[in-house]
Amino acid sequence: MALMTTYRPAILSSLTEAGEAAWSALLAAQGEANPFLSYAFLHALHASGSACAETGWQPQYLALWDGSVLAAAMPLYAKSHSYGEYVFDWAWAEAYHRNGIEYYPKLLSAIPFTPVTGSRLLARDDEARAALVAFLLEQQQASRMSSTHVLYPAQPQALLLKEAGFMLRSGVQFHWINQGYHTFDDFTATLEHKKRKNIRAERRKVREAGVTLRRVRGFDITDADWRFFHRCYETTYAEHRSSPYLNLAFFRDIGAAMPDNIMLTIAERGGRPIASSLVLHTKDTLYGRYWGAVEHVPCLHFEAAYYQPLEFCIEQGIKTFEGGAQGEHKMARGFLPQQTWSAHWLAHPSFADAVERFLEREGAGIANYIDELNERNPFK
Template sequence: MNYRTRIVSSLDEIGQATWDGLLGAQQERNPFLSFAFLHALHASGCASPDSGWQPQYLTLWQGQSLEAALPLYVKSHSYGEYVFDWAWADAYRRNGLDYYPKLLSSIPFTPVAGARLLARSTNASDALVDALCALQEGNRLSSTHILFPPEAQARKLREAGFMLRTGIQFHWINQGFRDFEDFLSSLDRKKRKNIRAERRKVQEAGVSFRHIPGDAASEADWRFFKRCYDRTYAAHYSTPYLNLDFFQRLGRTMPQHLRLIVAERKGKSLASSFVVHDDSTLYGRYWGAIEDIPCLHFETAYYQPLEFCIERQIGCFEGGAQGEHKMARGFLPHRTWSAHWLAHPAFADAVERFLQQERGGIDAYLDELNDHHPYRVTAG
């Protein structure tokens, strides 16, 4: 079938109804792929040419119908990606070659898996991959990187000449728990005892919690959360990626997917976490505190959201990037995928060999983690 290819530098050129209609056509409900989330990143300046994220979405059309799309950026750095290629960039530099700019398909600053090849049909998906290959081979950019696609799309990209890379995240799976105590009863004795001790420390410190749905969050709530968020980055001597305008835009355009959890003591706000959710998955995103209280992080960012998942019968809580410590709180390791294409043949060969070695290490690490899962082993 014949498709018209367009490179789109602003989602305004597509429109919300058309973009979200494409997601609906393939039953993609991930809120991070929605027009509201992506447009907030762009319009707030968080992911924009000035910040090193130049939108160049690859789209396929038939008449006025958007048949396929790939969120795509021209990147001038590797910040905010969570699949690290700094060593590759350094190798290019040491050999007198330019690694940047590069092409990247990802949700900026968001290490969440979801469809990257958005298409109404298999034919459109195949044509989108063909268009991507033609685009990357026809420009002078060093490479293309597709981050956190589902495994099936990663395999499809492998058939088109991409190299695959795997990683690990930690997700909590709701096993139909009736309440938090029911969840605790599924854990081994040591993990159960530790969680109860952590929660008791927060309770004995006089801390209570307020859950704020996105449509009830006030200007003061968003400003306090942003203060907490900034403090977390400052504690790690880093600069925050997201600004207040971005969070406020989300509060106006997709409040049904948002929740703020605020820790308080004697009427004073102490900490806040920000989560995104749909009917099936809760995504842990950001947290911060203006006062240091033992175990407050675990309660605000893990245990309160877990109680929300159990109450709402949400099936999965994705804990974000990294964090082996999450296993002690009931999270289990899950494999993630990324796909990479490098234009320079010698560097592509070197990266392929590196990825083979790294994949063996990831497989061994995953096996080791699964051997130490936190749940009780039942007889039979």
């Protein structure tokens, strides 16, 4: 198939060049409901200045047009650092630096600051997806950048990239699966006695501290709620001595543009808010995202960021709760290990060989780690 004659290729510096209607139609054509791939979410990242050239995330989205129809597209960025990615390549960058070779800029396909698996090769059909991969290969050669990285693709797309010459890297996240529970107690009844007892004790500590919690759905979130949540979000980063990636404008934008996908949990004591967590969701999947507190209460993090969202999943019949990056402690709360993928291409042959050998060793370690985790299953 001749790529240049079958489709009209384009590199987009802004999603507005594609337009919301075309982007949404492409997602619908391939049945993609992930809210992080929505025009509203991605455009808010860029328009708010959270992910843009000035912050080291220069959009270079790939697009293939069939006449006036967007047949395929790929979120793609020129990155000048490795912050906000959750698949860590700092050691690779350091090795390049020690040998006097520039690692940055690099090409990165990902949802900024979001370790959530989903489509990265958006296409209306297999033919368009194959053409998109060919377009990506052309761009990584033409750009003369050190490398290309595709983070958290769905496994079939990871395998497609492997066929195209990418190296695969695996990781682990922890997801909760709804087994048709009717109540939170139905869920905890399936856990080992010690795990069930610990959850009850954690929830009791929050109640005994005089904390109440309320869940606020998108349309009901006020600007005061968003300002307080962002204060909590900034506090979390300050405690880790780092700068927050997302600004208040971003949260206001997604609150206005995609309220059906958003829920805040706000913890209050003595009539004033002291903590908050944010989740995004569809009718099938809930994604744990951000948490923060301006006042410490033992176990409040677990209540606001895990137990309240779990209750919401059970009430709404949501099948899966993706707990985000890392966090082996989630297993004690009913989350189980799930393998994730990323795909990597390095231009320098010697470094590519070294990374390939490293990934083989790391992959074997990840497989063993998942086996060990499964042996510690928290359920009866």
